[in-house]
Amino acid sequence: MARQRDLYKVLGVSPKATQQEIRNAYKRESLKSHPDRVPADSAERPARTRRFQEINDAYYTLSDTSRRREYDATRLADGVDEEYDIPQGGAGGFPWSAFGFGSAADREQRASEQFGSVFEEMLREEGLASDATDADGRTQTRPTSRFWSIVGGISGGALGFIIGNAPGALAGAVAGNRLGAVRDAKGKSVYEVFLELPQTDRARLLSELAAKVFQTTMGR
Structure with a gap:
């Protein structure tokens, strides 16, 4: 064996x-x-x-x-x-x-x-998501404005993808908050949102989150 x-x-x-x-x-x-x-x-x-x-x-x-x-x-x-x-x-x-x-x-x-x-x-x-209850009483973890602010600061291309591949280069917290409202209105969980981001933006979020988690868990 x-x-x-x-x-x-x-x-x-x-x-x-x-x-x-x-x-x-x-x-x-x-x-x-x-x-x-x-x-x-x-x-x-x-x-x-x-x-x-x-x-x-x-x-x-x-x-x-x-x-x-x-x-x-x-x-x-x-x-x-x-x-x-x-x-x-x-x-x-x-x-x-x-x-x-x-x-x-x-x-x-x-x-x-x-x-x-x-x-x-x-x-x-990390304050990037919070639980919310939908109209059917189901609890989902939704992106917060802070999540969208980070995504908004990554690239204009990512933001264009989120709002339906629209042209333009939006960036920053204000754009992030607006896009958060658009995505939340569709009732998607934060993980579903993550999976729909372009690979480069998923990589950026994973890297930043990894750094935070490593610092937190290794510091205990």
Whole structure:
């Protein structure tokens, strides 16, 4: 049986790490390796995508106390290897199906949803998003004016994209606030808004957020 990669080492934490330490590590590592920090045609993209998926798989297991307990038992019984890469298809000696990893498509979907949830939490912590209740009583995390101010300061092209590819180079807090009102009126969550931004602007937001999160979590 092949030795399996240590999920604790994937996140860079001790096997004795608390759940909060695991969550903090996921924030740092997912932001650092997110594929959108490089262009779609970048040579780095495939490796980043694999690393991002690996981080999400590790967090999926270790963030849940029951799955973590089962993994710890398997880890001690079968051994682990820091250099072993998690296979994309779920093959190998480790019983991935027992932890709900499923198919590659399932893993990718879960990774997006998992990151989206934590991403919105990070934005709320930085004052870039807040919870709002829609007409149907559902709670969504919406962008704040501060979020749009940052986006507004990135590039005129990004702002043109947000308002429907309209020409012109708007910038600054005033433009950001106006665009925030336009987007909020459509009832989209902040993560949905993020996914619709051009790659260069997603990369900028991820980099800035990564710097803030790293400073916050490492300073504790």
